[in-house]
Amino acid sequence: MANVVVVTSGKGGVGKTTTTAALGTALAQSGQTVAVVDFDVGLRNLDLVMGAERRVVFDLINVVQGAAKLQQALIRDKRVETLWLLPASQTRDKDALTDEGVARVIDELRQRFDWVLCDSPAGIERGAQLAMRHADAAVIVTNPEVSSVRDSDRIIGLLDAKTERAERGERIAKHILVTRFDPARASRGEMLGIADIVEILSLPLLGIIPESQEVLRASNLGTPVVLSDPASAPARAYTEAARRLEGEDLEIVIPAEKRGLFTKLFGRRAA
Protein backbone atom coordinates (compact mmCIF):
# COMPACT_ATOMS: atom_id res chain seq x y z
CA MET A 1 0.00 0.00 0.00
CA ALA A 2 1.48 3.29 -1.13
CA ASN A 3 2.30 6.43 0.71
CA VAL A 4 0.55 9.30 -1.06
CA VAL A 5 2.54 12.52 -0.71
CA VAL A 6 1.48 15.93 -2.02
CA VAL A 7 4.20 18.41 -2.95
CA THR A 8 2.61 21.80 -2.44
CA SER A 9 3.41 25.44 -1.60
CA GLY A 10 0.62 27.89 -2.36
CA LYS A 11 3.05 30.19 -4.12
CA GLY A 12 4.21 29.46 -7.63
CA GLY A 13 7.80 29.18 -8.77
CA VAL A 14 9.26 27.96 -5.50
CA GLY A 15 10.33 24.54 -6.81
CA LYS A 16 7.40 22.12 -6.47
CA THR A 17 7.99 20.41 -9.80
CA THR A 18 11.77 20.25 -9.36
CA THR A 19 11.19 18.79 -5.90
CA THR A 20 8.63 16.22 -7.08
CA ALA A 21 11.02 15.04 -9.79
CA ALA A 22 14.05 14.93 -7.49
CA LEU A 23 12.34 13.26 -4.50
CA GLY A 24 10.54 10.77 -6.75
CA THR A 25 13.78 9.83 -8.48
CA ALA A 26 15.68 9.53 -5.20
CA LEU A 27 12.99 7.25 -3.72
CA ALA A 28 12.96 5.10 -6.86
CA GLN A 29 16.75 4.81 -6.84
CA SER A 30 16.50 2.82 -3.64
CA GLY A 31 14.44 0.23 -5.54
CA GLN A 32 10.95 1.29 -4.46
CA THR A 33 8.23 1.78 -7.05
CA VAL A 34 7.30 5.43 -7.45
CA ALA A 35 4.65 7.26 -9.46
CA VAL A 36 5.00 11.03 -9.87
CA VAL A 37 1.67 12.59 -10.80
CA ASP A 38 1.30 16.04 -12.36
CA PHE A 39 -1.86 17.78 -11.11
CA ASP A 40 -1.15 21.07 -12.85
CA VAL A 41 -3.85 20.81 -15.51
CA GLY A 42 -3.26 23.24 -18.36
CA LEU A 43 0.27 24.07 -17.23
CA ARG A 44 1.96 20.71 -17.09
CA ASN A 45 5.71 20.75 -16.63
CA LEU A 46 6.66 17.65 -14.71
CA ASP A 47 7.02 15.81 -18.05
CA LEU A 48 9.53 18.44 -19.18
CA VAL A 49 11.57 18.39 -15.98
CA MET A 50 11.60 14.57 -16.14
CA GLY A 51 12.65 14.65 -19.80
CA ALA A 52 9.56 12.71 -20.95
CA GLU A 53 7.71 15.47 -22.82
CA ARG A 54 7.93 13.66 -26.16
CA ARG A 55 6.58 10.42 -24.77
CA VAL A 56 3.22 11.73 -23.49
CA VAL A 57 0.30 9.98 -25.20
CA PHE A 58 -2.44 9.84 -22.56
CA ASP A 59 -2.72 11.93 -19.41
CA LEU A 60 -4.37 12.18 -16.00
CA ILE A 61 -7.63 13.59 -17.40
CA ASN A 62 -7.90 10.77 -19.96
CA VAL A 63 -7.59 8.28 -17.10
CA VAL A 64 -9.97 10.19 -14.80
CA GLN A 65 -12.58 10.30 -17.57
CA GLY A 66 -12.08 6.65 -18.45
CA ALA A 67 -10.81 7.37 -21.97
CA ALA A 68 -7.53 5.59 -21.21
CA LYS A 69 -6.38 2.97 -18.75
CA LEU A 70 -3.85 3.87 -16.09
CA GLN A 71 -1.28 1.52 -17.66
CA GLN A 72 -1.62 3.35 -20.98
CA ALA A 73 -0.99 6.77 -19.45
CA LEU A 74 1.91 5.88 -17.15
CA ILE A 75 5.32 6.62 -18.66
CA ARG A 76 8.22 4.56 -17.43
CA ASP A 77 11.45 6.44 -16.79
CA LYS A 78 14.33 5.43 -19.05
CA ARG A 79 17.01 5.86 -16.38
CA VAL A 80 15.40 4.54 -13.19
CA GLU A 81 13.24 1.54 -13.94
CA THR A 82 10.99 1.71 -10.87
CA LEU A 83 10.02 5.32 -11.62
CA TRP A 84 6.83 6.22 -13.51
CA LEU A 85 5.22 9.48 -14.56
CA LEU A 86 1.52 10.27 -14.92
CA PRO A 87 1.43 13.55 -16.87
CA ALA A 88 -1.19 16.28 -16.58
CA SER A 89 -3.32 17.36 -19.49
CA GLN A 90 -2.68 20.55 -21.44
CA THR A 91 -6.43 21.08 -21.86
CA ARG A 92 -7.77 24.28 -20.37
CA ASP A 93 -10.77 22.62 -18.81
CA LYS A 94 -9.79 22.23 -15.18
CA ASP A 95 -13.25 20.93 -14.30
CA ALA A 96 -12.41 17.81 -16.26
CA LEU A 97 -10.90 16.50 -13.02
CA THR A 98 -13.80 15.13 -11.00
CA ASP A 99 -13.58 14.32 -7.30
CA GLU A 100 -14.66 10.71 -7.86
CA GLY A 101 -12.35 10.27 -10.85
CA VAL A 102 -9.30 11.50 -8.93
CA ALA A 103 -10.22 9.31 -5.96
CA ARG A 104 -10.41 6.26 -8.23
CA VAL A 105 -7.05 6.99 -9.94
CA ILE A 106 -5.26 7.59 -6.63
CA ASP A 107 -6.75 4.39 -5.29
CA GLU A 108 -5.48 2.45 -8.29
CA LEU A 109 -2.02 4.03 -7.97
CA ARG A 110 -1.95 3.19 -4.26
CA GLN A 111 -2.29 -0.49 -5.09
CA ARG A 112 0.47 -0.51 -7.69
CA PHE A 113 3.17 1.68 -6.15
CA ASP A 114 5.13 2.13 -2.96
CA TRP A 115 5.04 5.92 -3.34
CA VAL A 116 2.68 8.29 -5.12
CA LEU A 117 3.98 11.87 -5.33
CA CYS A 118 1.42 14.46 -6.39
CA ASP A 119 2.82 17.67 -7.88
CA SER A 120 0.29 20.35 -6.91
CA PRO A 121 -0.54 23.41 -9.00
CA ALA A 122 0.15 26.78 -7.37
CA GLY A 123 -2.68 28.56 -5.59
CA ILE A 124 -5.30 27.40 -3.12
CA GLU A 125 -8.11 26.72 -5.59
CA ARG A 126 -9.72 23.48 -6.66
CA GLY A 127 -6.68 22.06 -8.47
CA ALA A 128 -4.46 22.44 -5.41
CA GLN A 129 -7.18 21.01 -3.18
CA LEU A 130 -7.63 17.98 -5.45
CA ALA A 131 -3.88 17.34 -5.40
CA MET A 132 -3.81 17.27 -1.59
CA ARG A 133 -7.18 15.58 -1.12
CA HIS A 134 -6.00 11.97 -0.67
CA ALA A 135 -2.52 12.62 0.72
CA ASP A 136 -1.09 10.82 3.73
CA ALA A 137 1.77 13.30 3.95
CA ALA A 138 2.65 16.72 2.57
CA VAL A 139 5.92 18.32 1.56
CA ILE A 140 5.51 22.09 1.77
CA VAL A 141 8.09 23.72 -0.46
CA THR A 142 9.12 27.11 0.91
CA ASN A 143 11.62 29.73 -0.17
CA PRO A 144 13.28 31.85 2.53
CA GLU A 145 11.20 34.83 1.51
CA VAL A 146 8.17 36.51 3.14
CA SER A 147 5.51 35.85 0.48
CA SER A 148 6.45 32.20 0.20
CA VAL A 149 6.33 31.66 3.98
CA ARG A 150 2.96 33.38 4.21
CA ASP A 151 1.51 31.23 1.42
CA SER A 152 2.92 28.10 3.06
CA ASP A 153 1.00 29.03 6.19
CA ARG A 154 -2.22 29.22 4.17
CA ILE A 155 -1.55 25.84 2.59
CA ILE A 156 -0.90 24.30 6.02
CA GLY A 157 -4.36 25.54 7.06
CA LEU A 158 -5.89 23.90 4.00
CA LEU A 159 -4.07 20.63 4.64
CA ASP A 160 -5.59 20.58 8.13
CA ALA A 161 -9.10 21.27 6.81
CA LYS A 162 -9.62 20.01 3.28
CA THR A 163 -7.87 16.65 3.11
CA GLU A 164 -9.61 13.33 3.48
CA ARG A 165 -7.48 12.52 6.51
CA ALA A 166 -8.30 15.83 8.22
CA GLU A 167 -12.01 15.26 7.63
CA ARG A 168 -11.74 11.82 9.24
CA GLY A 169 -10.04 13.45 12.22
CA GLU A 170 -6.70 11.86 11.35
CA ARG A 171 -3.30 13.47 11.15
CA ILE A 172 -1.58 14.31 7.91
CA ALA A 173 2.22 14.31 8.22
CA LYS A 174 3.49 17.73 7.17
CA HIS A 175 7.10 18.60 6.37
CA ILE A 176 8.81 21.82 5.35
CA LEU A 177 11.35 21.68 2.55
CA VAL A 178 13.29 24.92 2.18
CA THR A 179 14.55 25.46 -1.37
CA ARG A 180 16.77 28.14 -2.93
CA PHE A 181 18.53 28.66 0.39
CA ASP A 182 21.57 30.91 0.15
CA PRO A 183 23.75 30.25 3.22
CA ALA A 184 25.92 33.32 2.69
CA ARG A 185 22.98 35.71 2.48
CA ALA A 186 21.24 34.08 5.44
CA SER A 187 24.35 34.35 7.60
CA ARG A 188 24.62 38.05 6.70
CA GLY A 189 21.02 38.58 7.84
CA GLU A 190 19.79 39.32 4.32
CA MET A 191 17.57 36.27 4.08
CA LEU A 192 15.23 34.54 6.51
CA GLY A 193 17.13 31.88 8.39
CA ILE A 194 16.10 28.24 8.71
CA ALA A 195 15.35 28.67 12.41
CA ASP A 196 13.03 31.60 11.58
CA ILE A 197 11.08 29.58 9.02
CA VAL A 198 10.78 26.53 11.26
CA GLU A 199 9.68 28.66 14.18
CA ILE A 200 7.10 30.63 12.18
CA LEU A 201 5.55 27.60 10.49
CA SER A 202 6.16 25.28 13.47
CA LEU A 203 6.57 22.13 11.41
CA PRO A 204 9.45 19.66 11.14
CA LEU A 205 12.03 20.21 8.45
CA LEU A 206 12.49 17.65 5.69
CA GLY A 207 15.58 19.27 4.23
CA ILE A 208 17.33 22.37 2.98
CA ILE A 209 18.09 22.63 -0.73
CA PRO A 210 20.81 25.21 -1.34
CA GLU A 211 20.50 27.66 -4.20
CA SER A 212 22.52 26.14 -7.02
CA GLN A 213 23.17 26.51 -10.73
CA GLU A 214 22.91 22.75 -10.97
CA VAL A 215 19.12 22.89 -10.45
CA LEU A 216 18.61 25.00 -13.58
CA ARG A 217 21.06 22.86 -15.54
CA ALA A 218 19.12 19.75 -14.54
CA SER A 219 15.79 21.13 -15.74
CA ASN A 220 17.45 22.35 -18.96
CA LEU A 221 18.54 18.78 -19.56
CA GLY A 222 15.27 17.18 -18.48
CA THR A 223 17.16 15.12 -15.93
CA PRO A 224 16.19 15.28 -12.24
CA VAL A 225 19.05 16.86 -10.31
CA VAL A 226 19.78 13.67 -8.32
CA LEU A 227 20.73 12.04 -11.66
CA SER A 228 22.31 14.95 -13.53
CA ASP A 229 24.98 15.51 -10.88
CA PRO A 230 24.54 13.18 -7.90
CA ALA A 231 27.52 14.68 -6.07
CA SER A 232 26.21 18.25 -6.22
CA ALA A 233 24.93 19.93 -3.07
CA PRO A 234 21.23 20.06 -4.16
CA ALA A 235 21.32 16.41 -5.28
CA ARG A 236 22.72 15.29 -1.94
CA ALA A 237 20.18 17.43 -0.10
CA TYR A 238 17.29 15.90 -2.08
CA THR A 239 18.59 12.36 -1.56
CA GLU A 240 18.77 12.97 2.19
CA ALA A 241 15.29 14.54 2.20
CA ALA A 242 13.95 11.41 0.48
CA ARG A 243 15.49 9.23 3.18
CA ARG A 244 13.86 11.38 5.87
CA LEU A 245 10.55 11.02 4.06
CA GLU A 246 10.99 7.27 4.39
CA GLY A 247 11.27 7.80 8.13
CA GLU A 248 15.03 7.74 8.57
CA ASP A 249 16.30 9.98 11.36
CA LEU A 250 19.07 11.88 9.60
CA GLU A 251 20.67 14.92 11.08
CA ILE A 252 19.97 18.15 9.20
CA VAL A 253 22.94 20.42 8.78
CA ILE A 254 22.32 24.01 7.76
CA PRO A 255 24.72 24.83 4.94
CA ALA A 256 27.62 26.97 6.24
CA GLU A 257 26.60 26.65 9.84
CA LYS A 258 28.38 24.74 12.52
CA ARG A 259 27.47 21.09 12.40
CA GLY A 260 25.08 19.85 15.03
CA LEU A 261 24.13 23.21 16.51
CA PHE A 262 20.84 23.45 14.67
CA THR A 263 19.71 19.93 15.28
CA LYS A 264 20.31 20.32 18.99
CA LEU A 265 17.67 23.03 18.98
CA PHE A 266 15.29 21.90 16.27
CA GLY A 267 16.24 18.29 15.65
CA ARG A 268 13.65 16.38 13.70
CA ARG A 269 12.49 13.08 15.09
CA ALA A 270 11.09 10.50 12.73
CA ALA A 271 7.44 9.90 13.51
Added chain:
Amino acid sequence: MMWSWFKRRNSAPVARERLQILLAHERSTLGRSNLVSVLQDEILAVISRHVFVDPDAVQVKMDRGAKISTLEIEIEIPNMVGPPLAMTY
Protein backbone atom coordinates in the same frame (compact mmCIF):
# COMPACT_ATOMS: atom_id res chain seq x y z
CA MET B 1 26.22 56.70 5.50
CA MET B 2 27.81 53.77 7.29
CA TRP B 3 24.76 53.41 9.49
CA SER B 4 22.33 53.19 6.59
CA TRP B 5 24.57 50.64 4.90
CA PHE B 6 24.59 48.60 8.10
CA LYS B 7 20.82 48.80 8.46
CA ARG B 8 20.29 47.75 4.86
CA ARG B 9 22.10 44.50 5.42
CA ASN B 10 19.89 43.11 8.15
CA SER B 11 16.50 42.82 6.54
CA ALA B 12 15.89 39.23 7.68
CA PRO B 13 14.86 40.20 11.23
CA VAL B 14 12.39 42.69 9.75
CA ALA B 15 10.97 39.94 7.50
CA ARG B 16 10.65 37.64 10.47
CA GLU B 17 8.85 40.18 12.62
CA ARG B 18 6.46 41.26 9.86
CA LEU B 19 5.59 37.62 9.15
CA GLN B 20 4.97 36.80 12.79
CA ILE B 21 2.56 39.72 13.19
CA LEU B 22 0.80 39.08 9.88
CA LEU B 23 0.37 35.34 10.40
CA ALA B 24 -0.90 35.76 13.96
CA HIS B 25 -3.56 38.05 12.50
CA GLU B 26 -4.40 35.85 9.51
CA ARG B 27 -4.64 32.69 11.59
CA SER B 28 -7.10 34.33 13.99
CA THR B 29 -9.07 35.85 11.12
CA LEU B 30 -9.46 32.50 9.41
CA GLY B 31 -10.50 30.86 12.68
CA ARG B 32 -12.90 33.71 13.31
CA SER B 33 -14.64 33.51 9.95
CA ASN B 34 -15.30 29.87 10.68
CA LEU B 35 -16.73 30.71 14.11
CA VAL B 36 -19.02 33.31 12.58
CA SER B 37 -20.44 30.88 10.05
CA VAL B 38 -21.01 28.24 12.75
CA LEU B 39 -22.78 30.84 14.91
CA GLN B 40 -24.86 31.95 11.94
CA ASP B 41 -26.05 28.39 11.24
CA GLU B 42 -26.89 27.59 14.86
CA ILE B 43 -28.64 30.88 15.60
CA LEU B 44 -30.71 30.46 12.45
CA ALA B 45 -31.69 26.93 13.50
CA VAL B 46 -32.91 28.14 16.91
CA ILE B 47 -34.91 31.08 15.54
CA SER B 48 -36.43 28.94 12.77
CA ARG B 49 -37.96 26.64 15.35
CA HIS B 50 -40.22 29.47 16.43
CA VAL B 51 -40.63 31.88 13.53
CA PHE B 52 -40.04 31.75 9.84
CA VAL B 53 -36.80 33.52 8.87
CA ASP B 54 -35.09 33.85 5.55
CA PRO B 55 -31.60 32.28 5.93
CA ASP B 56 -30.13 35.25 4.07
CA ALA B 57 -31.71 37.69 6.49
CA VAL B 58 -29.41 36.69 9.34
CA GLN B 59 -26.32 38.86 9.73
CA VAL B 60 -23.62 37.88 12.18
CA LYS B 61 -20.65 40.18 12.64
CA MET B 62 -17.77 39.99 15.03
CA ASP B 63 -15.50 42.90 15.82
CA ARG B 64 -12.33 42.04 17.58
CA GLY B 65 -10.99 44.72 19.86
CA ALA B 66 -7.87 44.81 21.99
CA LYS B 67 -9.64 43.86 25.23
CA ILE B 68 -13.15 42.87 24.26
CA SER B 69 -14.80 41.73 21.07
CA THR B 70 -18.40 42.34 20.14
CA LEU B 71 -20.79 39.96 18.46
CA GLU B 72 -23.51 41.63 16.47
CA ILE B 73 -26.52 39.61 15.35
CA GLU B 74 -29.19 41.09 13.14
CA ILE B 75 -32.19 39.01 12.13
CA GLU B 76 -34.98 40.21 9.91
CA ILE B 77 -38.35 38.69 10.73
CA PRO B 78 -41.11 39.34 8.25
CA ASN B 79 -44.18 41.02 9.73
CA MET B 80 -47.01 38.59 10.18
CA VAL B 81 -50.24 39.01 8.34
CA GLY B 82 -52.96 38.46 10.91
CA PRO B 83 -52.47 38.01 14.63
CA PRO B 84 -48.92 37.71 15.95
CA LEU B 85 -47.58 34.23 16.58
CA ALA B 86 -47.90 34.36 20.37
CA MET B 87 -51.63 35.00 20.15
CA THR B 88 -52.59 32.05 18.03
CA TYR B 89 -53.69 29.09 20.11
